[in-house]
Amino acid sequence: MTATESPEAADEIEPVEDFRARARAWLAATLPPAGSEAWDPSPERRARERQLQRTLWDGGFAGICFPKAYGGLGLTPEHQRAFTVESLPYDMPFSMNVPTLGILAATLVDFGTHEQKLRHLPAILRGEELWVQFLSEPSGGSDLAGCLTRADRDGDTYVLNGSKIWSSGAAAADWAMCLARTDWDVPKHRGLTMFLMEIHQPGVQVEQIRQVDGSREFCQEFFDDVPLPASAIVGEVNDGWTVATRLLTHERMAVGGGSPYTSGRSVGHRSTNASDELVGLVRSRGLEGDARARQLVAEARVDQIVANHLVRRTTQAMATGALPPPAGALMKLFLATNSMRRVEIGLELAGRGAVAWPAGETDGAGDTGGAGELGRATLQRQAICLGGGSNEIQRNIISERLLGMPRELAADKDVPYRDVRRAGSREPR
Ligand SMILES: Cc1cc2nc3c(=O)[nH]c(=O)nc-3n(C[C@H](O)[C@H](O)[C@H](O)COP(=O)(O)OP(=O)(O)OC[C@H]3O[C@@H](n4cnc5c(N)ncnc54)[C@H](O)[C@@H]3O)c2cc1C
Structure with a gap:
């Protein structure tokens, strides 16, 4: 499926058991024992996790399945599994796993340009960049292709306006992948583009949402004429749905515990x-x-x-x-x-x-x-x-795309998005 399935230089690959033994010794000598498993979104913990990721990098154990050309080790999912098992007793940069490594860096491996990968993947593996996904909107998250946030072309740049919500950890993150509508005259899945964007810049307002347990992990973002260069596009213009679909596949694997890009305990491991x-x-x-x-x-x-x-x-x-x-x-x-x-x-x-x-x-x-x-x-x-x-959406996917059952009726499937009746705060021009 990706570069990780076919290692780059098979003849140079270290045997998994040798790698495991080397990792075991290094972990015991380098990392402190794991503390509470509780998810800790505090700024102190985030800073600590960036340091831990840097420690992995310095020790030569960051990005086990990421391509060598972009700072990874170019090894196999078996090497990653061996490292994960050995690392379970130790304090690891858990929050780097989801969404940064397992979802966004993984999507960048699949769709990023050489320049985008060179710029971001080594920085992520060094713990210098935390990433977040800007997908869900106040008008609804399940219907992702019904995105109302817009990026209008203006010469060589695009101008972003709209709002995203439920972004996990956006206030503490550095970069995002943001899905925006770039064409209103085609059906909804065909007018979307995925962009890379720096979160903390003029025109982007990030508000933390207080949850029932008192935490403030979730955020809502408001975009007001944010300029995005064409070089920020991931994949092709108006083909953002392909990128988003792959991103969601990586998300399901990472959350389900099956990603080759995450190290140590993750949500699902x-x-x-x-x-x-x-x-x-x-x-x-x-x-x-x-x-x-x-x-x-x-x-x-x-x-x-x-x-x-x-x-x-x-x-x-x-x-x-x-x-x-x-x-x-x-x-x-x-x-x-x-x-x-x-x-x-x-x-x-x-x-x-x-x-x-x-x-x-x-x-x-x-x-x-x-x-x-x-x-x-x-x-x-x-x-x-x-x-x-949601679980209901996973059940829909399993029934329609794995079991071949009839697809859910979608009245807006072949209608230009401009003509689709919808609830939402922002109407197209
Ligand atoms: C812990 C957590 C982390 C998250 N992190 C992020 C993030 O980082 N970035 C981001 O963009 N979003 C994030 N989200 C948002 C998440 O993706 C959305 O909550 C999710 O997609 C559902 O969207 P919604 O909440 O708008 O619910 P809706 O889409 O409004 O759905 C409401 C209910 O209707 C059901 N439903 C909707 N459509 C169908 C259908 N076709 N068939 C059957 N049932 C249906 C749903 O299952 C749900 O029960 C996160 C959410 C959580 C809980």
Whole structure:
């Protein structure tokens, strides 16, 4: 599918087990142990993760599957999997994985010009650039091709106006891939273009959105006559849908745990020992002899083993062409439903302890034996069923593009987008 499937110089490739042994020794000598698995969007953690990414780069372990020509190691997904397994006990730059490495850098590998790759990929691998995706809009995210943000040509440049929303971590990021409408006179999928853009520049206003758990990870952006050079176009003018589709495939693989471009734990990667956290919870509540508690822990462990096999089998099938790229939806859907179930199991095991916030963040809830983190997880549990496309959209993809069932009716499919009736804040000229 990509450069990572056929390494650049097969005769020079280090055997996977030699690479694994070298990585194991380097990790033990270089990185501190992993802390809490909780997603920490604080500026301090982000700065720390940039440093960790730089440490990987300096140690020769950044960008394992990225092309050598752009700063990567040009190795295989097997090398990446070996490194990921070895790195699980260590503090790694987790937030670099999604969306920067697994989604946006991966899309740049597929569609970027030589100059774009040379400019950005080594900088990303050194931890100097965090990226974000500007896709969803206030008028709706599932209908991505219904994008209303516009980029109008003005001589050699394009002028961007509109708004994007639900951009994860945009306030702390440096660059974005932004989907905009460049032609209103063709059906919706054919008038879109993908642009690279620097986030913090005149004309771009980034507002953080406060969520129910108090975090401010999500952002909304407002674009007011932002100039974009033609050299910022990714892929072809008016062919942004092709780029966006591939980007979403990378997203499903990265979130589902099957991306060859991410290192260490990612949203979807847990070892079969992840249910050890639930075992710890059971012990802290003295439920070791409780038949129901034992059954729930076993269920979580079985689900995780199934997930790991599903990811491996699906990614291998996608790599050989036995399954088409939309198969990423299988991993994404399973991960989302599995994650929801895991939170429910944790809640049932934690009992009243789950309503308390983690120690140190409350007005004295105190140590809840790890159960308090579940309160936050409960508030966030549906996020994974929406981000990267909702469960319903994954089911549509699986039924239409994998199982060959009839496609959903789309009344606007062949209509020039200018003539499509729609809700939305900005009307075309
Ligand atoms: C954790 C997280 C991170 C995110 N990060 C980003 C990001 O970085 N950048 C970005 O651009 N966006 C991001 N998003 C936004 C995400 O892509 C959208 O939330 C998602 O695409 C759904 O769009 P929407 O929220 O506008 O819901 P809508 O599109 O309005 O959908 C509402 C409901 O209708 C259902 N629905 C819609 N269409 C259909 C259909 N055809 N068939 C069946 N059901 C349908 C949906 O499943 C959903 O339940 C993120 C979201 C989350 C939760």
